[in-house]
Amino acid sequence: MNINSKDDIRLEDILNTTPVAVGWSSVSSGRIEYVNKAFRDLFGYTLDDIPNIESWYSSVSSKPQYYQDVIEPWIKECQESDVAHALKTMLHCKDRSLKQVSVTFSLVGDKRLWYFSDVTDYWIAEKRLRARSEMLEMVAKSSALKDILNVIVKQVQQESPFSLCSVLLFDKANQSLKLGAAPDLPDFYNNAIDGIKIGANVGSCGTAAHLGERVIVDNIHTHRYWKNFTQLAREADVAACWSDPIMSSKGDLLGTFAIYKRFPSSPTDKDFELINFASNLASIAIENFRVQEELERRAHFDHLTGLANRRQFFEQCETILNQSKEAHLSLAIMMMDVDHFKQVNDDYGHKSGDLALQKLAETSLSILRKEDLIARIGGEEFAILLPLTGKKEALLIAERLRANIESCSLFSPDNEKIHITVSLGVAFKQGGRCSVDELLNKADKALYRSKALGRNCVYLLED
Numbered sequence: 001m002n003i004n005s006k007d008d009i010r011l012e013d014i015l016n017t018t019p020v021a022v023g024w025s026s027v028s029s030g031r032i033e034y035v036n037k038a039f040r041d042l043f044g045y046t047l048d049d050i051p052n053i054e055s056w057y058s059s060v061s062s063k064p065q066y067y068q069d070v071i072e073p074w075i076k077e078c079q080e081s082d083v084a085h086a087l088k089t090m091l092h093c094k095d096r097s098l099k100q101v102s103v104t105f106s107l108v109g110d111k112r113l114w115y116f117s118d119v120t121d122y123w124i125a126e127k128r129l130r131a132r133s134e135m136l137e138m139v140a141k142s143s144a145l146k147d148i149l150n151v152i153v154k155q156v157q158q159e160s161p162f163s164l165c166s167v168l169l170f171d172k173a174n175q176s177l178k179l180g181a182a183p184d185l186p187d188f189y190n191n192a193i194d195g196i197k198i199g200a201n202v203g204s205c206g207t208a209a210h211l212g213e214r215v216i217v218d219n220i221h222t223h224r225y226w227k228n229f230t231q232l233a234r235e236a237d238v239a240a241c242w243s244d245p246i247m248s249s250k251g252d253l254l255g256t257f258a259i260y261k262r263f264p265s266s267p268t269d270k271d272f273e274l275i276n277f278a279s280n281l282a283s284i285a286i287e288n289f290r291v292q293e294e295l296e297r298r299a300h301f302d303h304l305t306g307l308a309n310r311r312q313f314f315e316q317c318e319t320i321l322n323q324s325k326e327a328h329l330s331l332a333i334m335m336m337d338v339d340h341f342k343q344v345n346d347d348y349g350h351k352s353g354d355l356a357l358q359k360l361a362e363t364s365l366s367i368l369r370k371e372d373l374i375a376r377i378g379g380e381e382f383a384i385l386l387p388l389t390g391k392k393e394a395l396l397i398a399e400r401l402r403a404n405i406e407s408c409s410l411f412s413p414d415n416e417k418i419h420i421t422v423s424l425g426v427a428f429k430q431g432g433r434c435s436v437d438e439l440l441n442k443a444d445k446a447l448y449r450s451k452a453l454g455r456n457c458v459y460l461l462e463d
């Protein structure tokens with residue numbers, strides 16, 4: 001096997017042109033005697049870096065027992081069956097990148113010839129396919145969004161070693177980013193980022209969301225986007241951050257996907273491809289989640305006023321009534337109905353009627369306490385539950401609602417002033433058992449009385 005004769009030089013030339021990475025070592029001494037060009041290109045190591053088998057395995061694997069645990073049993077198995085089964089394994093290259101390789105060997109006298117095929121691309125494609133199917137299955141099963149995003153993050157981190165990934169979700173109302181998934185970034189870092197307002201120079205993600213375009217920061221410590229966050233990044237031990245805005249199929253911003261690196265670094269073409277893959281998957285997951293969220297919202301909330309709907313009111317009332325039944329607590333239920341609403345529609349148009357209902361909801365919410373529950377249970381009919389509320393307090397709240405709605409400032413699309421009033425009926429539960437229906441019936445009777453008394457007033461139905 002020594003390459004020193006004329007013919008052997010030709011052998012070296014031949015081996016250097018083969019696309020398969022080849023090397024051989026002495027079985028008796030463990031010395032590595034030859035590696036071809038494809039080997040050097042694949043792993044980056046020369047014979048000086050890996051003079052023997054021991055140095056080779058300590059270079060390519062971070063597991064101390066790698067040779068004993070993986071290689072020795074595999075060689076033994078091959079020798080026993082007399083067939084060199086290919087071993088698929090992950091090896092570190094000299095530049096610390098990882099390669100998935102298929103290894104085989106053959107014995108020629110004292111020399112063991114090694115053959116390595118780079119199967120990283122197949123491996124990645126297979127892993128991505130698996131991650132994609134796993135994610136889609138989770139989407140179909142309506143799994144928690146965080147769990148779905150974690151699958152994507154883990155896949156990227158596996159493909160891109162020494163990377164930490166995060167998915168942040170865009171909160172349109174607050175123009176901020178909320179934590180979606182970042183399982184391996186430290187908690188203190190995630191807490192600091194959670195809820196951050198987007199804008200120019202708000203790190204890579206805040207800026208990417210603000211600009212709606214990919215932001216590559218290869219050195220956090222010197223980049224202006226990170227000026228206000230360098231200390232935080234130092235504590236989290238991250239030095240580079242590449243962030244991609246995640247867009248919906250309609251082009252709306254859904255969030256950001258980011259890859260962090262421990263050392264200053266720029267993305268390669270493969271990294272860009274990986275970012276595209278992850279952003280695309282995250283977009284499917286988030287968009288589907290938003291659709292589900294919207295369906296859920298529509299099932300429980302009134303689309304015009306944003307208040308709870310009849311179904312939600314009954315469900316929540318049932319829960320509150322059960323709690324108060326056990327503790328014998330008092331509570332009040334009110335029915336509120338717009339007076340002569342048909343006239344409002346007739347005089348100012350249906351659109352103005354809608355605006356009136358929205359204004360009424362907004363005014364009511366500004367008066368009610370956060371523990372109170374208000375719902376639109378019919379066209380111009382609202383039900384209100386006041387937990388832990390006595391008669392005097394309930395009447396005060398009802399009167400405040402009536403007065404504030406009467407004096408609220410409301411204009412039609414043609415800028416005409418609209419005057420609306422409401423009638424309210426109040427009923428009580430004082431300890432004991434009572435169903436939602438019973439209470440609502442009582443409140444309805446009270447409402448009927450207040451209408452009969454001339455409207456724009458409150459009527460309390462005593463037991």
Ligand SMILES: Nc1nc2c(ncn2[C@@H]2O[C@H](COP(=O)(O)OP(=O)(O)OP(=O)(O)O)[C@@H](O)[C@H]2O)c(=O)[nH]1
Nearest residue numbers: 337338339340341342343345350351353354379380
């Ligand atoms: N603009 C608008 N109107 C609605 C909506 N839902 C119901 N209405 C209208 O509300 C009106 C209710 O009229 P009525 O039941 O006769 O009651 P009213 O005119 O308010 O009279 P009183 O309740 O007796 O004071 C009808 O004209 C409905 O068309 C809605 O979502 N938007």
